[in-house]
Amino acid sequence: MPSSPATFSLQHTLPKLPVPSLEESCALYLKSLIPLQTKEEHEKTRSIVADFLASDLSKSLQQRLVDIDHASPTNWLEDNFWLKKAYLEWREPLMVNSNWYILGQVDAGHPKQLIANNGVQPKGLFSQFQVQRAAHMIRRGLEYKEIIDREELPVDMMRGNKALCMWQYSRIFSVTRVPLHHCDTLVQANAKEIRHIAVLLRDQVYTLNVYKEVEKNVWILLTTEEIENALLTLIGHVEKLSEANVPLSVLTSWQRDNWAVARNHLLAMEPTLHRSNLDKIETALFAVALDDYSNGIDNASWTKTMFCGHQGLGNGHNRWFDKSFTLVVENNGMCGFSGEHSPVDALTVSYIFDYMLQVPTPGEKSHAFIHPSSHVTHHDQVVFEHLKFKTDAKLNHFIAEAQITADATAALSDSNVLVFKDYGTNWIKKTGRVPPDAFYQMVLQLAYYRIHQTVTPTYETAATRKYLRGRTETIRTLSVDSKALVEGFDNDQLGDAEKYQLLVKATSAHREYTAIASDGHGCDRHLLVLRLLNADHQVLTDQGELVQVPMHPIFTDPIHGQSQVWRLSTSGLHAGIRLMGTGFGTVYPDGYGINYMAAPTLVKFGIESKNVPETVSTEKLMEVMQGVLLDLKSLCERVNGNVSKL
Template sequence: MPSVAVSSSGSISSTPSSASKLPIMKRLPIPELQDTLNRYLERVEPLQDERQNRKTRKCILSEENLNIMGTLDGKLREYDSELAKENPKSSYIEQFWYDAYLLYDASIVLNSNPYFQLQDDPTIKDSSESGIGPYGIYTSQVKRTAKLVVSILKFIQELRHGTLQPDTVRGKTSLSMDQYDKLFGSSRIPPGPGEKSCHLQTDHTSHHIIVLYQAQFYWFDVLDVNNIPIFSSPEELEWNLYSIIMDNERNKLELDDSIRIPFGVFTTESRRVWSNVRDYVFHHSDPTNWKNLKIIESALFVICLDDVSFKDDQENELVRSFLCGTSDIDLDPTNLAKPLGTQRGTCLNRWYDKLQLIVTRNGKAGINFEHTGIDGHTVLRLATDIYTDSIISFARGITKNVPSVFESELLDARTRGSSATSRANLITIPRKLDWKVDSFLLSSLHFAETRVSDVISQYEFATLNFSEYGASHIKSLFKCSPDAFTQQVYQIAYYALYGKFETTYEPAMTKLFQNGRTEAIRSVSHQSKRFVKSLFDRASDDKERLELLREACKEHSRITKECTMGMGQDRHLYALYCLWNEYYRDELDLAPMFEDKSWSLLNTNVLSTSNCGNPCLKTFGFGPVTANGFGIGYIIRDNSISVVVSSRHRQTHRFLSLIEKSFLEVDHIFQRAAEPGISKAPHTDTQVKTLLRDGKRLNPPSKSEDLSFLLGGYDYFDVSVSG
């Protein structure tokens, strides 16, 4: 049996922080092999026709496949047993899951990094046009950034001091906190010479941050040696941020565009190209650039101050900027001969290998994060805490009787260890990182910029802020899980647009277990197909459709619960495949199921979805995971649902419009079934009331205009439901 300490591919380098002191939780279970195979067959069956499914079942249940899979399963259990002895705070999927990210060679822009957009701060007015405020047109940006950064520093202080309140389910069941060790001071490092994998590097001694403005890099310390924030109030930090902006604005006309080096664009490259550039920098006789890289990579996080504003009617462009950056080309005829300076987009003002806080000129804020070591739930906790803290800090200025987000708030700022010795040799005034470039680096920057511009242009984004109803309405009237309900809506919309069902992925959090990450919920089931088809079937009535909806939601919730308890199928099978590929490919034949078309089918996620709901978020999104797919990030609130859809120029806006109509149509079905005389009832959580006009009950239409819209005007009774 090979060593289980570290896989020979991806690696993780870090020093444990105080989060490591938390109690060890139960290990992620390995399901019984037969149960996993049965679940696999259940998940893939709704996506196949009868002939394909017969072939798949014959393959999966063949003696050859069962023997090889049984051998691999035994090896996996040995692996997990040894791993438990060497590193109790581990899981059988951990290294294989890191490898899935770290062995990935393509650009992580749009392929890996998600984003969160925070709600606007109601206490900060937009000054980007009026110029009203102490920092003129930059006031909104400076104040919003300073407030959020101070809140982040409080979060880091609690994390490093071991006082961060543990994550729980409904305040009772504890969740794994392992991922927080990799939230700050972490960086994705491209492969070194002769290496095939990136590395996830974490520096728990980091005390400084990076600030980017117009692609220029600055750094300064924000924590003392005792991990106490140096800047205890936003006002103390504001001048640093404003001085960085002013330094660039003053020098803008003096500097040649080719001197303004957008070094962050290298993080948008494929890992192979970025590795070559980094190796060139390492071996260069001038160590300046290498020292700069080490400062950036060891920083707590990166602040991206964007020199653009986005209005409320520019939501799609704001999504683009937070997720991958905008690509704005300035074809100045006097500047065409220069390798740099043509690109003006926010894609240059990024460092995608790290956690990034992005703030626009008019104070809109978002988080873009490198996904290897952390999942959405972990970053959502960060976003929730810092948004809440930044808002209630305003209330605390009015009255002291305001509850605190962080325990450190209960301490007097003057007695939190800010002694002279703890702050000796700290750099609190921003220092600029200057780059030394030559023809190789200039040309490499130019090609990196053109390539990421090409990538960005291949995608489109659409946003929906559905305000007709939300979780309260779904739970009280439909009597089902809001998430399960929303997943059915996506199936309706896709079927209405394309007349078929495709592989749909939704992650289930497995943080009930030590080092838990996610398991794959497969949303397409026989129950969901029957429900969706009933909407287009003349033989089905509203009562039957609602019953089928509840059955579909119940099945989705059952699958979700299984996955949350580590009893899914994807991670177990993926670990078996990785174990074979890493250690046993010369000893064992590849199991037939991994060559069956069903394996490729189930791992081609045409609809990749994720629910990351919290009132502090305005939108959330990511790129599609397949070339012909859709990425769907959604937030279910009490009275609204936000959806962001991305694709490589499929019918993104049309698909999102169908999602909206599907939400409305299912509600209409409920109203017609609940009260036959209702045409449209108000969305309340109380019993639906009969509407009267001139003393008479309103008669509903024989079918909904919304559903006719789903099919582009065709009568939905005329559409085949056999697919």
């Protein structure tokens, strides 16, 4: 059998991200505004857009973008704009606001005692199974890294046997977001040369070598048993620690400019030691957080742990939120991923977590807890370092202030996961007879409308990985047809056939926009860059002076900003059979962040909102969504017949 092509071997075959034409972006933009405007408002906007299209300015900006595209080694958007504008310039704390989480399934051999009573376990203790499972998953994660290093990961393909961009797989390990004044940066070491991970225990940061040198310059991975022994050694060390460091990791949950100032102070205070320590954290392959606590395995409690850190020590504790991903294992043995969004999309990293979960934890499972005097550690066989940080009054003040912010961020956040088991994509295809992703988007549209009695701009992520270094484009879910659906669905004057046709039209419109966006011809990224270019565009006057051009009214028209207030910010992941839920924070405080995993017989919605008067609780939203899902099922079965029991 021929072997599949090497992981990165088809990158050269990928086309560059296209620059959409002014005409197509403006037409798509205008069409998306219709459900948000009165006829008079829309006519006014239409004339503004027509003026922009006819202007010298639009043509000049477009040609500047074409020049940027020609000069870009890979991708006009990613190379020049996207990372900074979407992520690195954002100053809000990463915790909840930017970082995402994924929940892992119960292990096949999970000791039942650990997940009884909602999985709440004694505080301040680590369990044997927790360490076993963490060691197993670390080893699986490292194996995945080596598969990528050897370029043995199969190339993701789309229909027509065309390759998708694999670049994001090279942006997962040894990547850290570093806070700098005004705009963060990403640092990445060569993962093939890095031998250590970072382990967080009770707010202490350790580096742990997960490779050993068997002969000169020949390194092999530690076995699962060796990793387990190493973690036991670290636990033994932290339990005997007479002088613990301050909880420095809380600073990573702080507002980014504040963290940048605190980090700068940390480095200036002790340049050699602290620079070396931070370098070790930032270059680590990934982070592992072992919590001597369990916050509960109900979805509301579990998501709080994944979003906000070790709930026994406090919000923001025992995490390094800047790392590209952190494996979190609580003392009840439950696990999850916490990820930093900027270097790579959650979808890509989810495959690693899925790989870690594919094989159950081997060996005899014990529900016993580890007591400080009950285990022997083998320091001679374990290469680790406890990173020691010095502190002063100013740093202590920074940590105290970061704690106040972390508590406020956590208190504002309301998160949960709805697991709906009545039907999944099989039923939607066979009985609903509409595209599943579009169907779930209409569920969200209808739920929002039932709660708020209005429609709202809605963001859904479209992947543009058919292009070199393609990341995402916006699918504007709200359409004339989706508005007609939500306004007509609960109207008693309409019959079942009419309502079903509204669903068919709305899902068809959504599928059409999805194809356009995935093809790199959405309007949002294009208009974003044209606006940025307009902000620094100059022309020569007749007197030969360079002058700044004012912003064109297309960008100052109130609807331009209003149409991007994504009160529904949504994204779909794969079926995620081993993943119990995934989520991210809402982009706007009066909105909802919703990530869903649609499987053949069920769907999981991870939801986050804020505790503000403008929104309902996630519990209320889940209740309304459940009602919508059942109502749509009933409608489709009345119209199409119950052709499937799935």
